[in-house]
Amino acid sequence: MKHPIRTAITAVVIGAAACPAMAQEPADTRAVWHQQVADGYAALQAETEALVSQTLSYCGSPADAQRQALERQWRQAFEAWQAVRWVDFGPVEQGNRAWQFQFWPDPKNLIGRKASLLLQTPDADIGKAVAEGGVAVQGFPMAEYLIFDSRLNQGDQALPAPATCRALRAVAAFAADNSAALVNEWQVFEAAYTANELYLDSTVRAGMTALDILAERRLAAPMGFRGNDRRSVYLADAWRSEYSLAAVRASLEGLRQQFLPGLRQRLMQADETALADRIARAFDDALARLDAMPVAMRPLLDDDEAFGQLQGLYVTISQLQQLVNGQAATALGVIRGFNSSDGD
Amino acid sequence: MSPSRRQLLRAISGALVATPLAGCGAWRIGGSQPSVTVSAARLPDGGPGAVAFDPHGRILWQRRLPARCHGGCPTPDGAGVVLFERRPGWRAYVLDLHTGESLAQLPLAKQEHFYGHGVFSPAGDRLYATVNHYGTGTGRVAVYDARNGYRRLGHIDLNGIGPHEIVLNPVDDTLVVALGGIETHPDYPRLKLNVDTMDPALLVIDRHNGALIARHRPSHHQLSCRHLAVSPAGRVWVGYQYQGPSHYQPPLMARLAGNQMLEVALPETIQRGLDNYIASVAICPLTGQVAMTAPRGGTTLILDDRAAELLRTVSIPDCAGVHGAPAGGFLLTSGEGAMVRLHPDGRSEALTTAPCRWDNHLIA
Numbered sequence: 065m066k067h068p069i070r071t072a073i074t075a076v077v078i079g080a081a082a083c084p085a086m087a088q089e090p091a092d093t094r095a096v097w098h099q100q101v102a103d104g105y106a107a108l109q110a111e112t113e114a115l116v117s118q119t120l121s122y123c124g125s126p127a128d129a130q131r132q133a134l135e136r137q138w139r140q141a142f143e144a145w146q147a148v149r150w151v152d153f154g155p156v157e158q159g160n161r162a163w164q165f166q167f168w169p170d171p172k173n174l175i176g177r178k179a180s181l182l183l184q185t186p187d188a189d190i191g192k193a194v195a196e197g198g199v200a201v202q203g204f205p206m207a208e209y210l211i212f213d214s215r216l217n218q219g220d221q222a223l224p225a226p227a228t229c230r231a232l233r234a235v236a237a238f239a240a241d242n243s244a245a246l247v248n249e250w251q252v253f254e255a256a257y258t259a260n261e262l263y264l265d266s267t268v269r270a271g272m273t274a275l276d277i278l279a280e281r282r283l284a285a286p287m288g289f290r291g292n293d294r295r296s297v298y299l300a301d302a303w304r305s306e307y308s309l310a311a312v313r314a315s316l317e318g319l320r321q322q323f324l325p326g327l328r329q330r331l332m333q334a335d336e337t338a339l340a341d342r343i344a345r346a347f348d349d350a351l352a353r354l355d356a357m358p359v360a361m362r363p364l365l366d367d368d369e370a371f372g373q374l375q376g377l378y379v380t381i382s383q384l385q386q387l388v389n390g391q392a393a394t395a396l397g398v399i400r401g402f403n404s405s406d407g408d
Numbered sequence: 409m410s411p412s413r414r415q416l417l418r419a420i421s422g423a424l425v426a427t428p429l430a431g432c433g434a435w436r437i438g439g440s441q442p443s444v445t446v447s448a449a450r451l452p453d454g455g456p457g458a459v460a461f462d463p464h465g466r467i468l469w470q471r472r473l474p475a476r477c478h479g480g481c482p483t484p485d486g487a488g489v490v491l492f493e494r495r496p497g498w499r500a501y502v503l504d505l506h507t508g509e510s511l512a513q514l515p516l517a518k519q520e521h522f523y524g525h526g527v528f529s530p531a532g533d534r535l536y537a538t539v540n541h542y543g544t545g546t547g548r549v550a551v552y553d554a555r556n557g558y559r560r561l562g563h564i565d566l567n568g569i570g571p572h573e574i575v576l577n578p579v580d581d582t583l584v585v586a587l588g589g590i591e592t593h594p595d596y597p598r599l600k601l602n603v604d605t606m607d608p609a610l611l612v613i614d615r616h617n618g619a620l621i622a623r624h625r626p627s628h629h630q631l632s633c634r635h636l637a638v639s640p641a642g643r644v645w646v647g648y649q650y651q652g653p654s655h656y657q658p659p660l661m662a663r664l665a666g667n668q669m670l671e672v673a674l675p676e677t678i679q680r681g682l683d684n685y686i687a688s689v690a691i692c693p694l695t696g697q698v699a700m701t702a703p704r705g706g707t708t709l710i711l712d713d714r715a716a717e718l719l720r721t722v723s724i725p726d727c728a729g730v731h732g733a734p735a736g737g738f739l740l741t742s743g744e745g746a747m748v749r750l751h752p753d754g755r756s757e758a759l760t761t762a763p764c765r766w767d768n769h770l771i772a
Contacts, residue, residue: 153654163599172595199599256655262683262705401726402450402743402765404703407687408478408494408524408572408634 093326093333094258097267098250100322104148105247111141112240115207119236123229131223138211139307141239142204146311147318150274153266154257155249163199164242167206168301169281174200179209182231183221190234202242205301207235212304268330268398269405271323272389274315279381282312286361287374295365306360309377313354316381320347327392336395343392346384353377444468444505446489447729447741448477448767458491458503459766463739465747465759471508475499478524479573479769483554484532489771490514492537496594497522500537502558514552515560519543521594524768525573527583528554529615536583536615538571539563545591545601547571549583549613564618568609569602573635579642582621583613584664586633586646603651608633610646610662610669624669628658637689637698637732643713645698647686660686661700663716672716674709681705687768692732695752699738701727708740710750722756724748729770741766 118137122130145165148156156162167175178200185193194201209216210232211223221228257263284290286300286308300308324347331340357364357373364370393400444460449470451457456476460468473491475498480491483502488511492500500514500522514535516522519542526537535552549564549571570588577584589608591601606629612622626633630651638644644664650656657679659671674682683704690699696713706725711718726743733739736752743766747759 155653158653159603160600174595198601253653253655256653260655260680262681266683399706399725399744401703401706403687403728403768404683404685404706404726404743407685407703407728407768 092258093329094263094267096329097322097326098254098257100325101148101151102247102250104144104151104318104322105243105250108141108144108148109240109243109247111137111144112236112243115141115236116233116240119229119233123224123233126224134223135211135305138204138207139305139310142208142302142305142307142311143314145204146314147322149315150270150319150323152270152273153263154253155246158249160199161242161246163203165203165239166301167200167203169299170200170205175205175209176213179206179213179216179231182206182235183227185227185231187230190230191237194231194234194238201235202238203235204239205304207232207239208302208304210235212306214304264330265396265398267323268327268393268396269400271319271327272393272398272400273405274319274323275381275385275388278312278315279378279385282308282315283374283378283381286365287371287378289378295371297362297365300361303362306362308359308361309354309357309364310359312377313351313359316347316350316354320344320351327388330396331392334395336392339387339391339395343384343387346380346387350377350380350384353380445731445739445770445772446480446482446491446503446505447770448479448491448494449762450476450765450767452763458508459762459764460489460505460508461747461762465762467762468506469508470764471503471510473501476767477501478767480525480771481527482771484528490526490535491771492522492524492526494767495521495523495592496540496542496597497524500526512558514550514558517541517550517560517563520548520550523547523570523572527574527576530576530578530581534561534615536564536574536576538574538585540570540592542593545569545593547587549574549585564613564615566611566613567620568607568611568623570608570632571611572633575636575638575644576615577612577638577642577644578640581615583611583615584636584638584644585611585613586636587611588632588634588649589629590632590651600651603630606630606632606651608648610636610644610664612664622667624662624664626659626662626669627671628652631658631660635686635689637691639691639696639713640693641696643691643696645689645691645700645711645713647689647700648684649686650684654684657684660684660702661689661711663698663713670716672711674718678707678709678718678721681707682709687728688730688770690730690732690738690770692737692752693734694732694736697732697738697752699730699732699740699750701730701740703728703743708750710738720754722748722750724756728768729766731770731772739770739772741770743767 115137118134122134288295297303302308302311328340364374446460449459457472459470476494477491478494502512520539523538535554537550539548539550547566551561553559568587570590571585572588573586587609589606610624631648634649636646648660662669662671682702685704687701698711700709703726708722708727729741738750740748745762749757
């Protein structure tokens with residue numbers, strides 16, 4: 065499968081790129097970033113609401129076509145989350161929201177254990193069970209488990225079993241409510257964001273951190289480049305839905321659409337237009353590589369020859385990481401300190 | 409724990425007659441400037457370790473360690489230093505102060521990890537360390553017999569979550585604990601499990617019987633009390649890390665005054681640049697001035713203890729480790745390897761830039 069839903073996501077985000085704040089020079093860079101992220105959150109809200117609707121449709125009339133539409137909608141909503149996942153400041157910081165959307169990594173398979181409990185919860189209590197059950201039950205990985213987990217799908221509780229339907233409905237509704245809250249709170253946050261100059265650098269740092277996570281934890285770790293030299297798809301995200309590389313692509317696309325315009329503006333103000341162009345090309349290169357790859361990571365981990373594709377991707381993303389986290393950060397004087405970025 | 413309450417009490421408090429020797433947070437009475445300072449660091453090869461240096465910033469030794477460490481304290485005999493791994497800390501070492509050689513390792517009870525700080529009793533016979541019992545999510549002060557191979561004696565229950573830095577008030581012989589209030593689990597160490605229901609505090613504990621003498625709560629439940637310092641005169645200052653929305657600007661520090669904890673507000677222009685995060689606190693034993701480092705804002709604050717007023721700020725990127733120099737002023741380190749002396753008259757003197765990244769705290 066080759067990214068069947070990319071067109072829809074790209075359309076949403078390209079629409080965002082044409083926002084008025086972009087057109088006016090010299091618009092405050094924070095205004096540019098704020099608008100891009102607002103559009104990303106709006107897309108997330110729309111996609112999570114669609115996931116609720118599609119769950120109701122499928123569980124109401126469980127035909128194959130509806131099942132495929134449900135799987136497709138989970139992937140689409142997950143991609144919308146991946147696109148805004150780089151934002152680590154503002155309302156998403158509050159109440160572990162980022163964790164609520166995506167509890168990851170999950171080395172102890174808490175998702176699987178919590179799912180068993182959730183599937184035993186009666187209908188009257190299911191909303192409360194999700195709201196109070198902690199971050200492992202509240203977001204995309206739990207919905208992914210309920211839709212895609214191979215062991216669950218071989219048993220009696222496979223969708224459209226009533227218990228699984230009601231759990232999925234509640235999880236999707238929680239994510240949709242969370243998305244709606246993000247949309248509203250991000251608007252409220254605008255005044256504080258544009259008033260505080262610290263956010264100029266912390267927004268750059270958010271993009272840098274996202275690239276680090278992408279390269280080191282979402283790619284290098286499952287590829288066996290960190291630690292024990294063993295490849296393991298379970299260290300990637302979205303392995304149950306076989307969508308790990310599509311998720312990587314969605315995050316890169318989100319960075320290109322939401323993060324890069326503001327970064328470019330700052331680099332141009334610092335007379336670093338050539339560097340901004342190189343970064344834009346590096347994003348294009350990485351995305352082009354991903355376009356030629358499967359959406360799942362497992363086939364590339366299992367086959368030594370195919371593994372070369374992953375290595376190529378890792379190198380390309382490392383180069384992008386070096387351009388942004390090294391050269392651009394230096395040019396802008398953005399320091400991501402040893403203590404300031406990871407204190408205690 | 410020991411079988412009787414009497415034995416337990418004796419175990420946790422050690423010798424009941426205090427002698428004026430130094431533990432963490434207490435100063436060598438009438439002593440000269442400490443000759444060796446130790447800090448956790450990221451070593452030039454990128455790995456975690458500990459580094460010792462002299463008052464001029466010259467490196468004396470460095471030692472590779474299996475995991476990143478955080479804070480610690482010098483042993484009362486002046487021959488060693490206790491260094492704790494960073495949360496979730498599985499190990500704590502006693503290192504030879506002059507060679508870095510490992511002399512001992514501190515045991516943990518089941519389902520515990522260290523939080524990164526500890527302090528000796530005035531007589532030096534007990535070591536108290538903050539730990540998390542992650543089975544129940546509750547904070548403890550673990551108690552060790554420092555004169556018998558750091559045998560674990562027991563613990564003091566704190567009835568709270570996330571104890572971090574601990575100091576000993578040399579005036580009234582109490583333990584003062586910054587209770588961060590944040591519940592974590594080692595399986596998911598960066599996930600804060602209770603940000604909505606945090607209940608941080610500054611705790612004053614009778615170390616002889618484990619009794620809670622005072623629990624001072626900050627003005628907002630998301631103001632995590634994390635680091636603190638005590639002066640030879642028993643003055644206590646605490647620095648916060650705010651867990652709420654980053655655009656709010658609550659007070660970030662407080663001092664104990666009698667039975668009250670009084671928060672100190674900063675001018676808005678200063679406060680805005682701190683990013684709601686204080687990393688280390690130190691008090692100069694000579695002047696009583698207080699230093700607070702704010703690495704996210706690249707700012708160190710110097711305050712007057714008595715007037716509780718800001719005296720000046722010093723801009724040093726990623727500044728974190730700080731301790732009061734007995735000769736006056738402060739020694740400061742940064743994640744970029746900088747080592748800076750802040751003189752009492754306001755001068756800043758760059759000593760050196762080491763090829764390592766200094767971690768959160770200085771131990772001297």
